[in-house]
Amino acid sequence: MQTQIKEITKESLKEAKKIIENGGVVAIPTETVYGLGGDAFNDTAVKNIFEIKGRPSNNPLIAHVHKDYDLSKITDYDPPYAKKLREAFLPGPLTLVYPSTGKVSPLVSCGLNTLAVRVPSHEGAQAFLRAVEIPIVAPSANVSRHVSPTSAEHVFDDLGGKIPLILDGGECQGGIESTVCDCTGEYPVILRSGLVTREMIEKVVGTCGEYTPDLKSGEKVKSPGVLYKHYAPRCKTMLFSAKNAKNAKNAISAYIAENLENKGVAVLCEEKRMEEFEKAGAKVLNLGKNQAEMAMRLYKLLREAEKLCELLIVVEPEETGGIMAGVLNRLRKACTSEDVK
Ligand code: AMP
Ligand code: MG
Numbered sequence: 490m491q492t493q494i495k496e497i498t499k500e501s502l503k504e505a506k507k508i509i510e511n512g513g514v515v516a517i518p519t520e521t522v523y524g525l526g527g528d529a530f531n532d533t534a535v536k537n538i539f540e541i542k543g544r545p546s547n548n549p550l551i552a553h554v555h556k557d558y559d560l561s562k563i564t565d566y567d568p569p570y571a572k573k574l575r576e577a578f579l580p581g582p583l584t585l586v587y588p589s590t591g592k593v594s595p596l597v598s599c600g601l602n603t604l605a606v607r608v609p610s611h612e613g614a615q616a617f618l619r620a621v622e623i624p625i626v627a628p629s630a631n632v633s634r635h636v637s638p639t640s641a642e643h644v645f646d647d648l649g650g651k652i653p654l655i656l657d658g659g660e661c662q663g664g665i666e667s668t669v670c671d672c673t674g675e676y677p678v679i680l681r682s683g684l685v686t687r688e689m690i691e692k693v694v695g696t697c698g699e700y701t702p703d704l705k706s707g708e709k710v711k712s713p714g715v716l717y718k719h720y721a722p723r724c725k726t727m728l729f730s731a732k733n734a735k736n737a738k739n740a741i742s743a744y745i746a747e748n749l750e751n752k753g754v755a756v757l758c759e760e761k762r763m764e765e766f767e768k769a770g771a772k773v774l775n776l777g778k779n780q781a782e783m784a785m786r787l788y789k790l791l792r793e794a795e796k797l798c799e800l801l802i803v804v805e806p807e808e809t810g811g812i813m814a815g816v817l818n819r820l821r822k823a824c825t826s827e828d829v830k
Contacts, residue, residue: 518658524627613658
């Protein structure tokens with residue numbers, strides 16, 4: 490199959506709509522990362538998305554809708570705090586999980602009785618969602634477990650030949666996936682951290698929990714996505730905390746001593762640390778100097794790293810609050826070797 494990359498115009502939206510109506514898939518830009526979209530009501534389309542990505546069959550999908558879509562068509566209960574969250578943050582990078590009416594394909598939520606819904610703020614995504622007028626499930630448009638895509642080229646690198654159309658809406662400004670927040674209980678609980686932070690949610694609704702699965706208890710995990718190796722570049726990785734940066738330098742020296750004739754070692758770190766690692770002899774990828782910049786650059790740099798080096802040494806930024814919770818979560822997953830068992 491030939492994959493076309495097209496700017497978002499009336500014509501390309503028409504074409505995208507036709508593909509979706511025929512049960513096909515289209516890659517779309519959002520303010521977080523690019524998504525691989527298909528009709529949430531259509532079993533075949535949803536099945537195809539799992540197959541094309543190689544996504545584990547128990548990792549549920551998020552339904553994307555335009556900002557005036559009538560939520561009561563797909564969700565069954567709407568707690569007052571969810572309304573407050575929608576008013577404060579939507580359209581934007583916050584996904585809310587509600588009890589489901591069960592109207593979308595059962596494959597979307599992988600057997601859970603809930604449905605995750607997101608209203609992206611990206612103009613191109615809104616235009617596409619208005620054109621199709623149905624909920625579109627859209628996981629990140631990458632091969633499962635690989636780094637998420639923040640440009641049309643990234644999508645092409647992973648899925649070229651497997652999908653007919655990529656709508657090109659430029660580089661994603663947010664850079665990491667949406668915050669996923671469970672709205673089925675008394676107060677909201679963050680299942681996946683992202684650009685809308687716990688601090689921001691607490692300001693609006695008072696209480697906000699954070700979910701960490703207790704894997705030993707045997708309970709059913711609320712957000713299966715947390716179990717998988719994710720966002721990983723195709724090179725070896727080593728992760729060091731900010732406090733352990735000295736050990737990162739030792740690792741560079743050890744690598745250089747043993748490997749004289751290969752693609753070498755690179756370091757991914759925040760801007761203020763660049764110089765010390767350059768002195769240590771590594772190529773340095775600059776994650777940035779503030780939280781928003783680090784989120785926006787993260788995936789692009791992980792994709793650059795896999796082309797540039799054999800070993801990527803990641804040194805965590807010092808800050809941990811706000812958006813950094815999401816950035817650190819992605820960095821740590823990108824550097825783990827295996828799925829959680
Ligand atoms: P992705 O589409 O790759 O950004 O991943 C979607 C994320 O949302 C994963 O972490 C899923 O586990 C999570 N998710 C989707 N639907 C639900 C749901 N109904 N309940 C809990 N988590 C969900
Ligand atoms: Mg993903």
